[in-house]
Amino acid sequence: MILTKKYDFLIVGAGLYGAVFAHEAKKRGKTSLVIDKREHIGGNTFCEKIEDINVHAYGAHIFHTNDKRIWDYVNDFVPFNRYTNSPVANYKGSFYNLPFxxxxxxxxxxxxxxxxxxxxxxxxxxxxxxxxxxxxxxxxxxxxxxxxxxxxxxxxxxxxxxxxxxxxxxxxIKRLPLRYTFDNNYFNDNYQGIPIGGYNELSGGLLEGIDIQLGVNYFKNKESLEKLASKTVFTGKIDEYYNYEYGKLEYRGLRFDHEILEIDNYQGNAVINYTEAEIPYTRILEHKHFEFGQQKNTVITKEYPLEASTSQEPYYPINDEKNNAMYFKYKKKAENDNVIFGGRLAEYKYYDMHQVIGAALAKTKNLFDI
Structure with a gap:
């Protein structure tokens, strides 16, 4: 007897790649179950509401793209504001505009x-x-x-x-952009902003009407979960999926220290980098400035870089020769499996948000529209 699967797709990870994939599948009449080990959707774009401020819980996420198709796509779910990223560098108490x-x-x-x-x-x-x-x-x-x-x-x-x-x-550092104009706009992209109301509005819109289970560890429940769906979409670490058969891929991690301050404005800018070695954190975020907030209090976050082995979440792949060679072995192995690997961790590649969305749209188009 052939058992009918409850879902067409089991999607491991409720970040942008998984959410876009699930949304596009739903548009084509396909069903998905999205699971995530965390207790929230949105992956690293998740915002926590503190003091009525949308706090970027996993570091600053500033949407920017030159692709009008992707800009229009995300704005269909939530309007974006006009935030322009203009960070400032603090070196031993002196301030310098970025980019150079x-x-x-x-x-x-x-x-x-x-x-x-x-x-x-x-x-x-x-x-x-x-x-x-x-x-x-x-x-x-x-x-x-x-x-x-x-x-x-x-x-x-x-x-x-x-x-x-x-x-x-x-x-x-293949190149360092030098601008001989008085322009503090960090990105050159035509479209830039923050979702009005925070990124949870975007991930919630993408996953509307889709079955979600949070706080679920895929690896502890792999056998029972995969019985539910015809195909798996995996957005976690590809080396973990294969039980580190060829070794562990290396990442840099981050630790975030959030602090509520009973003042209305701490640093006057959303992002200030601290470029001297003696200060252990790389930057301070003041989240209300991402959405031009006027709240009574403010929330700041100090970002401390770490080796990923000491961090709960891997953030930046270390794409050196050794790690890339290891990833290529995993990628070759994945080509023979009935699994779709997508996203920053599964592809061992640094993606900006618009690139993650573009990759998920390309994958679903190839899968469904041939």
Whole structure:
């Protein structure tokens, strides 16, 4: 006797990839069960309401894209505001605009024209020019020179990666954008903003009408869960799926310390990076500024980078030669399984949010519209 499966898809992970996949499947008359080990949907985009402020529980998520199709897609679920990411760097109490632009160069050197700024950067960087930089430090110095590197790059990068810049491969910094205009907009994308009401509005809209089970560990319930569906969509760590057969892929992690302050404005900006090595956190977020909040109190978050082995969640894949070679083995193995692997952890690839959505849309289009 052939048993009919209750669902077409078991989707492991209620983040953006899983939510978009489930929504697109539903549009085509397919059924899905979405599970997540956490007690909420939305993955790392989840916002916790504190002091009537949408706190980005897993770090700042700023939506940006040049793809109007994806911008229109997300705005169908929730309107986005006009937030423009304009972070500031704090180096030993002095403030510098990011990305590196004429405001930054004026703050560093007092220059007023692009020609003056270019002259200083060329003078500082020329002594480091070589055919092939051997590490990140040499690469960065050859691109921007000493002042920008030592004040705004070195300490932040070493904290982020947990390694000396001289021990990091040069390819991590292939280029450093230098803008010779007074423009503090961090992203070059045409479309940018934050969902009005927070990202839970987006993930909730995507998963509306879809069966969800939260607080469910896939690996502890794998056999019973897979009996429910014809096919599995897996968005977790691909190495964990295969029980680390070829070894453990490496990630950097983050720890978030949230704090309620009984003042209405702590730092005047949503994101301030701390670029000196002596300060252990990489940045402070003040969440109300993502949505131009006027609440009585404020909530700030300090981000501390960690090795993923000491963190509950992996965040950034370490895409060096060793890890990429290991991932390729898992990817080859996955090609022979009746499982769809998608998302940042399953594909061992750093994705921005619009890229995750684009990947899920491409996968469902190929799957359903052939």
């Amino acid at each position: 632009n004429m405001n930054t160069f004026h703050q560093l050197w007092g220059v007023k024209t692009p020609a003056e700024a270019k002259s200083i950067i060329e003078e500082q960087s020329k002594k480091y020019q070589k055919n092939r930089p051997e590490n990140l430090e040499e690469q960065a110095l050859s691109l921007v020179g000493e002042d920008i590197y030592y004040k705004l790059i070195k300490g932040y990068t070493e904290k982020q990666w947990g390694r000396k810049a001289t021990e990091l491969p040069a390819f991590i």
